[in-house]
Each structure stands twice: as C-alpha cells, then as structure tokens.
Amino acid sequence: MKLYLVRHGQAKDSSEDPDPPLSDYGQKEVDHVAQKLKKHDVQVQAVYHSRKLRAKETAITLSASLTAIDGILELDGLRPMDPIEPIIQLISEESHDIMLVGHLPFMNYLASHLTQIDEQEAFIQFPTACMICLEEERDRWAVTLRITPDTIWSRS
Numbered sequence: 001m002k003l004y005l006v007r008h009g010q011a012k013d014s015s016e017d018p019d020p021p022l023s024d025y026g027q028k029e030v031d032h033v034a035q036k037l038k039k040h041d042v043q044v045q046a047v048y049h050s051r052k053l054r055a056k057e058t059a060i061t062l063s064a065s066l067t068a069i070d071g072i073l074e075l076d077g078l079r080p081m082d083p084i085e086p087i088i089q090l091i092s093e094e095s096h097d098i099m100l101v102g103h104l105p106f107m108n109y110l111a112s113h114l115t116q117i118d119e120q121e122a123f124i125q126f127p128t129a130c131m132i133c134l135e136e137e138r139d140r141w142a143v144t145l146r147i148t149p150d151t152i153w154s155r156s
Contacts, residue, residue: 003135044067049073107126
C-alpha cells in the first residue's frame with residue numbers, strides 16, 4: 001500500500017477569511033506539484049481532504065493529475081490539531097493506495113508516527129504544497145517519494 005500525505009498550498013491571510021482559500025501563490029505551488037505528480041502515474045482509491053477550504057482546493061487540483069477511483073472525499077480528523085489515532089486506524093483498515101490532504105502539525109505527527117521518527121525532530125518537513133509517499137516496509141513506513149513545488153526526491 002502507498003500512502004500519499006499532502007500539506008495544502010499557501011492560503012490567503014486568515015484575517016480576510018476565517019477559512020481562507022488558497023492564495024494565488026498557493027494555487028501556483030499546487031499546480032507545480034500536480035504537474036510533477038502527473039509524471040508518476042499515481043492511482044489511489046480516494047483523495048481525502050480536511051473540511052478546510054484550502055485543503056479541498058489542493059485536493060481538487062491534485063486529483064486532476066492522478067486517478068482517484070472513489071474521487072475526492074471530505075474526511076473528519078485531518079485538521080491541524082486533530083489526534084492522529086483515528087487516521088492511523090483508517091490507514092490500518094485500508095488495503096488500497098490513498099491520499100490525505102491536510103495541515104501542520106497534523107501531517108508531521110502522522111508521518112513521524114508511521115515512520116517511527118520522533119516528531120520533535122521534525123525529520124519530515126512539509127512546506128506548503130508538499131506531497132510525500134510512504135510505503136509500508138516490514139513494521140514501519142518509509143518515505144519513497146517527496147514532491148515540493150521546487151523539487152522531486154525519489155528513493156528509486
């Protein structure tokens with residue numbers, strides 16, 4: 001199973017809107033990642049996103065560059081300070097590749113837990129519009145692909 005974790009693109013200032021959409025720059029960031037993602041021929045069962053508008057907009061843009069069998073779905077539990085345990089349970093019950101689009105610090109905590117890296121070390125960095133792919137290896141997950149608006153890193 002592959003698990004794609006994505007942090008939303010840069011959002012507009014929250015003083016303008018309590019649930020801000022992507023800024024123009026943030027949309028460009030996500031567009032760059034989507035272009036790079038297209039080259040990897042990604043197929044997932046679903047693209048799940050938090051209830052926040054910037055995550056939904058990021059999911060919509062990225063989904064145009066991959067195949068999502070069940071489409072784009074809103075999912076509780078992906079907000080910045082949500083506990084990771086319910087999502088870990090969802091992942092453990094899933095047998096197909098999925099993508100989760102959410103926020104910091106949630107994505108750092110989840111990635112750190114799955115890779116068994118201390119989240120205080122912040123080994124896995126999630127700049128805006130960053131996507132990482134984790135693959136299960138033995139009893140933990142390993143980062144096999146990382147795409148940011150500026151770079152692509154692949155283990156293979």
